Amino acid sequence: MDWQGKNVTVAGLGVSGVPAARVLHGLGAAVTVVNDGDDEKARAQAAELRAQGITVRLGDGATLPPGTELIVTAPGWRPDKPLFAAAAEAGVEVWGDVELAWRLRGLHGRKPVPWLAVTGTNGKTTTVRMLASILEAAGLRTAAVGNIGVSLLDAVLGEEPYGDLDVLAVELSSFQLHWAPSLRAHSAAVLNLAPDHIDWHGSMEAYAADKGRIYEGNSVACVYNAADRATEDLVREADVEEGCRAIGFTLGPPGPSQLGVVDDLLVDRAFVPDRHKRAQELARVSDVRPPAPHNIANALAAAALARAFGVEPAAVREGLRSFRPDAHRIEHVEDVAGVAYVDDSKATNTHAAQASLAAYDSIVWIAGGLAKGASFDELVARSAKRLRGVVLIGAERALIAEALARHAPEVPVADLDRTDTGAMSAAVREAARLARPGDTVLLAPACASMDMFANYNKRGEAFADAVRELAAEHSA
Template sequence: MQWQSLPVVVAGLGVSGVSAARVLRDLGAEVTVVDGGDSPVLRDRAAELTGISVRLGDGDTLPEGTRLIVTSPGWPPSSPLFLAAEQAGVPIWGDVELAWQLRKPLPGTGEPAPWLAVTGTNGKTTTVQMLASILTAAGKRTAAVGNVGVSVLDAVLAGFDNEAEPYDVLAVELSSYQLHWAPSLRVHSAAVLNLAPDHLDWHGSMAAYAADKGRIFNGNQVACVYNLADPATEELVREADVEEGCRAVGFGLDAPGLSQFGVVDDLLVDRAFVPDRAKNAAEIGSVADVNPPAPHNIANALAAAALARAYGVDAMAVRDGLRAFRPDAHRIALVGEVAGVTYIDDSKATNTHAAAASLRAYDPIVWIAGGLAKGATFDELVQGAASRLRAAVLIGADRALIREALARHAPDVPVIEAAEGQTGAVAMAEVVTAAASLAQPGDTVLLAPACASMDMFTNYGERGDLFAEAVRGLTK
């Protein structure tokens, strides 16, 4: 791409949009940023973008002469701006595609830093952070980038336009949005962790959502990593157009078969990247090295290990990286124990798929659930968890959906509906008190709401923080 004086539109004045606009300006492009919003925050951001034209309050009109659009991830394909671009034959890239196009060869190698990429409905951030920890333990300069941590644009340019050293390899989290707008992406190796209905309003259908997730496998060089417990992820591998010699590598919680990662007697085992894998396997760690050792988190660790091993990391570095990893807040985090009852904060479980994984990790459970359902249904979730439930405490605007599912599939489970009409700390204190009244020694009170939080809290982080604060209040 010849960037000098190229008319480029950046769609969206969010964090990724601002980063893309600055990079394009510095390349010499004529940049116009468009955003349908018009707020004091956006005006402040616009004022900081020197040498860049910004149009607020109009995100639908395609500026005359536009040769390329670079979009923020959240803008759906149905946006009038993109429909106009399609009619005019103007290509649309996401920030990930722009970063991919701007990669530069590493000194002494002649090749850009390879990308090890992860997508899936749930577990992406944890898996990418585990992978980055493993790569760091192997002595590589790396970062968790993309939909988490460092901006992918900043990462690919690091060390070329400043005094820092460039990254050796990148651990890249990619959302379905980002993959949709990354037509030329071809990574070293990639993993799809799982597939469950999500963001269907953006993609239009489950088939379209899955197809965008599957883009991550196209052009893979060494390994396509899939979940043995989720056949849809293996089907994406079958449909992918990969480089010759690229292998399908499965991961799961049972003893591994050929070209798989799995668990044997509490050991994490690689039977894919070992000599004579038909007869041999390699120990790469133990279940105890995974923090926390919940089943779905062990699966995340195996996926991260598979990508690291595909890149050539040795078994000891996998183990050391997993031991060093510490998960982000609000992901199956132990808050404490009060009167023999364990309290777990998984406020990040904002959809049914994530909540199901969390519920499988504990037994018996007093379940705190509810919020904004985002169009979800709860019958399958409740059916799968019914035998583990001691009781349930329901909260939020769409609590009735969960109450009705409990009535159908777990009618003997006691239910308290708490904090009606309340928000914030007052609401959560009532919720935790109600849960404590239902719990018995040996139980787990689990905040895994399966819903978004914004009806009662600022975000899932505040919901989790207030849960922990209320639990600490029980000891007083």
């Protein structure tokens, strides 16, 4: 595309909008940035862009600027926003930042770098970071980018600190995939599918369809979760290149064309000379930290993508051994009076909370927040036998309380009628009162955090601070 003088509207500032505006302006496009918000952060970003000659309109994200020939949108902007209705009426195409990055990856004669892409309701960031660790162990130049918080545009254009890379490990959300119609990955994985962001997509079917876009045009492997039939269905529906293979992962012994677990070993029956009769050891379960079931699944998905790219088994083991998970993902904080306190604040939906709860036998569960339209009946019913007690916080905790009354009426519940940030300290003390030696107090809220905290990180930090305060009192 000839960008010189092309009128491009960038919808939204932030981690994707600012780099998109900067890159497009550098290519000679006439860029106008529109943004709903007009807060201090937005004004600072706007000032930076205006200094470069870019037009910015704050507090007005609904009106299509005159003469717009293309919109590049931040992924979180909903498809039903008035701006996009106006674009459709005017015949203006809408791309996301991922689509723009994909189309620019060969700019200025640069060699296009292959993408190994990951999506799913839960586990995306951990899997992508595991994958990058494995690729690095194999001696490949790589970066974990995308929805993980690192601009894909900077990576594909070789901006510092990326330089010349061999392969990208790319995390993609359903929002990003919705706006990326021409993306064609080397190999891709859908880790799992569960109801999430239905308010944005409009239905579970639309959400799944956007997730499934990650398989379109794959050239080597479509990696799916053998325990989640919906992910395999997406592979069946995808239009892929001739010779692209469906590769499953399972927590049990793998069949041909699968990776799985035998005794305490992660093994490969997909990328071996005779997959019907042989399996290749990749790593031990103990090489994965933490070795919770859903994290083993993440490791298998990462290994499958790495093996699809030709990585040897020894590098898979080395990469998993050297990987350290991000904070607030099943993070052991401390033991106090024989009780383990675990922070999984990242469990912001029921599917993630279910995986977390399944990792422990006797739990005092701290839950609640913004439900995002979720139902908690299945989660509670499946976890009831593990619950010693429950402590509820947050704006929509009543939805969880109602599910507990229906499916676990015998479980003691402490319902804290508070949404202030200090409620976490009270929640930890209530959990300590309910817990017995050998139990795990688990923060796995199954809800978003914004009713009480800026984000799940702040929620997890509040939990950890409260636990350490409790530990200090016990040791005094």
